[in-house]
Amino acid sequence: xxxxxxxxxxxxxxxxxxxxxxxxxxxxxxxxxxxxxxxxxxxxxxxxxxxxxxxxxxxxxxxxxxxxxxxxxxxxxxxxxxxxxxxxxxxxxxxxxxxxxxxxxxxxxxxxxxxxxxxxxxxxxxxxxxxxxxxxxxxxxxxxxxxxxxxxxxxxxxxxxxxxxxxxxxxxxxxxxxxxxxxxxxxxxxxxxxxxxxxxxxxxxxxxxxxxxxxxxxxxxxxxxxxxxxxxxxxxxxxxxxxxxxxxxxxxxxxxxxxxxxxxxxxxxxxxxxxxxxxxxxxxxxxxxxxxxxxxxxxxxxxxxxxxxxxxxxxxxxxxxxxxxxxxxxxxxxxxxxxxxxxxxxxxxxxxxxxxxxxxxxxxxxxxxxxxxxxxxxxxxxxxxxxxxxxxxxxxxxxxxxxxxxxxxxxxxxxxxxxxxxxxxxxxxxxxxxxxxxxxxxxxxxxxxxxxxxxxxxxxxxxxxxxxxxxxxxxxxxxxxxxxxxxxxxxxxxxxxxxxxxxxxxxxxxxxxxxxx
Amino acid sequence: xxxxxxxxxxxxxxxxxxxxxxxxxxxxxxxxxxxxxxxxxxxxxxxxxxxxxxxxxxxxxxxxxxxxxxxxxxxxxxxxxxxxxxxxxxxxxxxxxxxxxxxxxxxxxxxxxxxxxxxxxxxxxxxxxxxxxxxxxxxxxxxxxxxxxxxxxxxxxxxxxxxxxxxxxxxxxxxxxxxxxxxxxxxxxxxxxxxxxxxxxxxxxxxxxxxxxxxxxxxxxxxxxxxxxxxxxxxxxxxxxxxxxxxxxxxxxxxxxxxxxxxxxxxxxxxxxxxxxxxxxxxxxxxxxxxxxxxxxxxxxxxxxxxxxxxxxxxxxxxxxxxxxxxxxxxxxxxxxxxxxxxxxxxxxxxxxxxxxxxxxxxxxxxxxxxxxxxxxxxxxxxxxxxxxxxxxxxxxxxxxxxxxxxxxxxxxxxxxxxxxxxxxxxxxx
Numbered sequence: 001x002x003x004x005x006x007x008x009x010x011x012x013x014x015x016x017x018x019x020x021x022x023x024x025x026x027x028x029x030x031x032x033x034x035x036x037x038x039x040x041x042x043x044x045x046x047x048x049x050x051x052x053x054x055x056x057x058x059x060x061x062x063x064x065x066x067x068x069x070x071x072x073x074x075x076x077x078x079x080x081x082x083x084x085x086x087x088x089x090x091x092x093x094x095x096x097x098x099x100x101x102x103x104x105x106x107x108x109x110x111x112x113x114x115x116x117x118x119x120x121x122x123x124x125x126x127x128x129x130x131x132x133x134x135x136x137x138x139x140x141x142x143x144x145x146x147x148x149x150x151x152x153x154x155x156x157x158x159x160x161x162x163x164x165x166x167x168x169x170x171x172x173x174x175x176x177x178x179x180x181x182x183x184x185x186x187x188x189x190x191x192x193x194x195x196x197x198x199x200x201x202x203x204x205x206x207x208x209x210x211x212x213x214x215x216x217x218x219x220x221x222x223x224x225x226x227x228x229x230x231x232x233x234x235x236x237x238x239x240x241x242x243x244x245x246x247x248x249x250x251x252x253x254x255x256x257x258x259x260x261x262x263x264x265x266x267x268x269x270x271x272x273x274x275x276x277x278x279x280x281x282x283x284x285x286x287x288x289x290x291x292x293x294x295x296x297x298x299x300x301x302x303x304x305x306x307x308x309x310x311x312x313x314x315x316x317x318x319x320x321x322x323x324x325x326x327x328x329x330x331x332x333x334x335x336x337x338x339x340x341x342x343x344x345x346x347x348x349x350x351x352x353x354x355x356x357x358x359x360x361x362x363x364x365x366x367x368x369x370x371x372x373x374x375x376x377x378x379x380x381x382x383x384x385x386x387x388x389x390x391x392x393x394x395x396x397x398x399x400x401x402x403x404x405x406x407x408x409x410x411x412x413x414x415x416x417x418x419x420x421x422x423x424x425x426x427x428x429x430x431x432x433x434x435x436x437x438x439x440x441x442x443x444x445x446x447x448x449x450x451x452x453x454x455x456x457x458x459x460x461x462x463x464x465x466x467x468x469x470x471x472x473x474x475x476x477x478x479x480x481x482x483x484x485x486x487x488x489x490x491x492x493x494x495x496x497x498x499x500x501x502x503x504x505x506x507x508x509x510x511x512x513x514x515x516x517x
Numbered sequence: 518x519x520x521x522x523x524x525x526x527x528x529x530x531x532x533x534x535x536x537x538x539x540x541x542x543x544x545x546x547x548x549x550x551x552x553x554x555x556x557x558x559x560x561x562x563x564x565x566x567x568x569x570x571x572x573x574x575x576x577x578x579x580x581x582x583x584x585x586x587x588x589x590x591x592x593x594x595x596x597x598x599x600x601x602x603x604x605x606x607x608x609x610x611x612x613x614x615x616x617x618x619x620x621x622x623x624x625x626x627x628x629x630x631x632x633x634x635x636x637x638x639x640x641x642x643x644x645x646x647x648x649x650x651x652x653x654x655x656x657x658x659x660x661x662x663x664x665x666x667x668x669x670x671x672x673x674x675x676x677x678x679x680x681x682x683x684x685x686x687x688x689x690x691x692x693x694x695x696x697x698x699x700x701x702x703x704x705x706x707x708x709x710x711x712x713x714x715x716x717x718x719x720x721x722x723x724x725x726x727x728x729x730x731x732x733x734x735x736x737x738x739x740x741x742x743x744x745x746x747x748x749x750x751x752x753x754x755x756x757x758x759x760x761x762x763x764x765x766x767x768x769x770x771x772x773x774x775x776x777x778x779x780x781x782x783x784x785x786x787x788x789x790x791x792x793x794x795x796x797x798x799x800x801x802x803x804x805x806x807x808x809x810x811x812x813x814x815x816x817x818x819x820x821x822x823x824x825x826x827x828x829x830x831x832x833x834x835x836x837x838x839x840x841x842x843x844x845x846x847x848x849x850x851x852x853x854x855x856x857x858x859x860x861x862x863x864x865x866x867x868x869x870x871x872x873x874x875x876x877x878x879x880x881x882x883x884x885x886x887x888x889x890x891x892x893x894x895x896x897x898x899x900x901x902x903x904x905x906x907x908x909x910x911x912x913x914x915x916x917x918x919x920x921x922x923x924x925x926x927x928x929x930x931x932x933x934x935x936x937x938x939x940x941x942x943x944x945x946x947x
Contacts, residue, residue, distance in 0.1 A: 006664040449678035
């Protein structure tokens with residue numbers, strides 16, 4: 001049941017109504033019921049896996065909490081150490097089980113394929129279905145268990161509360177990835193009906209739908225053609241194809257997140273931002289602090305810091321300092337941890353080597369930034385470039401945009417060979433357009449009016465992002481305008497979605513790019 | 518808040534209306550329905566209901582031109598038996614006294630697009646609501662999928678990039694008369710697809726359900742309704758099932774004009790009067806209309822020589838501007854037609870020095886032949902001969918397309934038979 005279907009709109013209308021009609025203390029029950037109904041409608045029998053996973057996490061959390069209280073109570077150092085070890089063992093086991101489920105269901109066949117290739121084996125592939133949202137709620141579960149273990153959040157005593165946290169329908173399919181402590185407070189508290197909040201939520205929802213239905217789904221048509229027929233193109237046209245994909249995935253993903261956040265806001269639940277004007281990033285590192293923010297934050301808190309602050313990495317750092325000197329030694333551990341993070345980021349995106357390479361592509365730029373930070377500063381100084389100059393920042397944004405666009409070629413292409421061919425083709429006859437016939441252009445699938453609409457809409461999105469980059473809250477700014485302007489904007493938004501949106505008929509509006517995770 | 522939603526509703530309705538599909542030049546799926554609503558209340562003598570089999574066979578404007586009888590088609594592509602009852606209900610809202618002729622074909626259920634062709638252009642009413650709900654109450658359908666019939670914008674919004682000024686023309690004054698290219702230009706030989714049989718087979722439950730509901734409804738309201746089965750191609754089983762259905766309807770006391778074995782009486786030629794095996798072309802439509810309207814007028818006591826109706830006269834004149842080039846003017850003079858008179862087989866056209874010689878096979882019973890040549894894409898009469906040969910000394914440089922219209926004389930009046938619609942061409946290059 002996609003966000004752009006009549007069924008979903010009806011679903012949302014019913015849940016909005018029920019949420020504000022029931023006694024406030026039962027609002028979370030409404031959310032839980034509808035979350036499970038939503039999940040069932042999307043995944044049918046696979047709902048059992050969600051429930052089983054939640055039950056396991058609940059029991060594991062209770063076990064960890066038990067150890068925490070015992071550790072707190074005991075003064076005996078030896079007993080404490082034993083309890084700490086047991087708690088660690090329970091934590092590792094519960095993470096292993098939770099993560100193991102994801103690995104088997106999502107990566108099982110990938111692992112088998114590579115083993116077969118490596119040893120010329122003939123292991124049969126598993127006939128498994130990947131439950132929707134598994135990648136997301138697995139990370140949620142792990143963060144919950146780690147936070148309980150560390151005492152950062154309390155253990156949830158009510159199984160149904162935890163079920164809601166794990167299944168909360170607006171975000172189960174494509175995030176953002178919440179932390180238990182922050183979300184739980186909101187999920188279970190009572191929410192009044194507030195006109196402004198509800199109106200803002202609906203506005204955000206409509207904005208998200210507009211991005212998805214008008215830009216993402218539309219630009220997806222020529223992008224699909226381009227990547228299926230990349231051999232027909234070269235030069236800057238190939239680069240344009242990659243850039244179009246960048247806009248597609250941004251509009252699709254951020255549109256979905258805005259829709260999700262808008263729905264949540266109506267309930268009075270504020271989810272974390274997952275995008276913060278990523279195309280204004282001046283470096284790849286900054287890009288990943290602005291793109292899929294909650295994934296980056298999760299990786300930072302549960303992979304990067306644990307690794308880089310671990311004893312193993314400390315020892316490695318010391319050895320590196322002895323062998324390569326302070327400068328290298330100091331940076332080696334964080335670089336290695338960063339490499340692992342981006343290896344995992346890539347892998348998380350999909351069970352194919354191209355995603356791993358995609359992750360490493362981004363990781364390499366970030367690592368080089370860490371490693372050669374002082375060298376970059378020296379070059380700027382020699383060239384007398386003011387790093388805060390507007391033109392230089394613009395250059396950095398364009399550079400970062402192009403680097404990320406090339407990286408996306410890797411993730412979007414069918415395989416690594418295709419990606420390599422495509423990247424190389426960009427540099428072949430860069431300015432050559434002689435091969436572009438009217439027939440080839442028409443095969444891209446959009447007429448001139450649609451291209452014009454796309455350019456207008458992308459420009460509007462960029463302007464909105466620019467305004468947000470300046471720290472202006474657009475919805476509040478619109479609230480302060482007169483009635484005519486406000487109504488004109490709202491009506492224009494609704495009519496734009498209804499007229500220009502790609503929905504209904506043969507358009508599959510539910511195919512969010514990140515939905516398969 | 519309420520004002521906001523009212524303004525939004527009005528704007529959405531306007532946009533939705535503008536985006537509804539209305540290309541009269543390439544498609545005719547809905548025009549009969551659209552323009553039916555432009556007819557004045559209780560102004561029609563008869564209303565025909567049915568699918569494209571109705572509007573491709575029967576032409577209200579041809580009927581009016583020949584006999585002055587005012588009729589209309591409330592018909593849309595793919596209209597199935599499921600929709601007949603609702604169509605009758607809808608027609609009776611504005612044409613309470615007009616008898617109704619329902620064109621039967623072997624279509625019981627409707628495809629989703631056929632429901633659009635009808636429902637999108639019906640004003641919102643309980644009839645429309647019941648039609649849509651009836652469609653979605655059948656097995657395998659979900660009521661949630663009906664949303665696009667209440668909000669056609671869901672289906673047609675993509676048309677924003679194709680919309681032209683023509684789309685915004687609500688009423689072009691031709692009463693929805695058929696003028697898509699297949700109807701005007703195509704000729705298909707359907708002899709091998711035309712099946713006849715007197716055998717009967719049991720028809721599906723869905724036929725029984727829909728037709729029984731229709732007949733019950735007509736009985737309750739005492740409506741004057743008759744049925745018509747057009748002379749089109751049916752599959753073998755469908756043909757036999759239709760035989761059974763015709764019997765059922767007749768047993769209920771309703772008259773069925775079954776024309777499947779009447780092509781000779783009508784004058785329809787299976788070789789050149791159809792554009793595909795289910796529909797006549799414009800030439801076949803002239804003959805069919807002539808035959809049917811006389812029977813219907815006789816049955817319901819409609820005076821064939823009525824006072825002129827300016828609305829219909831204007832509509833015919835406008836329609837003729839569009840389709841006139843496809844016809845010979847005398848072809849529409851139905852009162853003076855003899856369809857049994859064969860069309861002359863054009864044998865040859867050749868050039869000798871400064872003349873073009875056209876020859877054709879003589880037609881039994883023909884007293885003479887009108888010779889026509891295409892001039893500025895219209896058939897223009899250039900001669901009237903009694904022999905089966907014509908010499909043209911005023912030919913053009915370039916294409917010269919000729920045809921020959923056979924006639925017989927009766928009390929000094931020409932009774933026209935048939936002609937070769939495509940003609941024969943000779944290209945002269947001096």
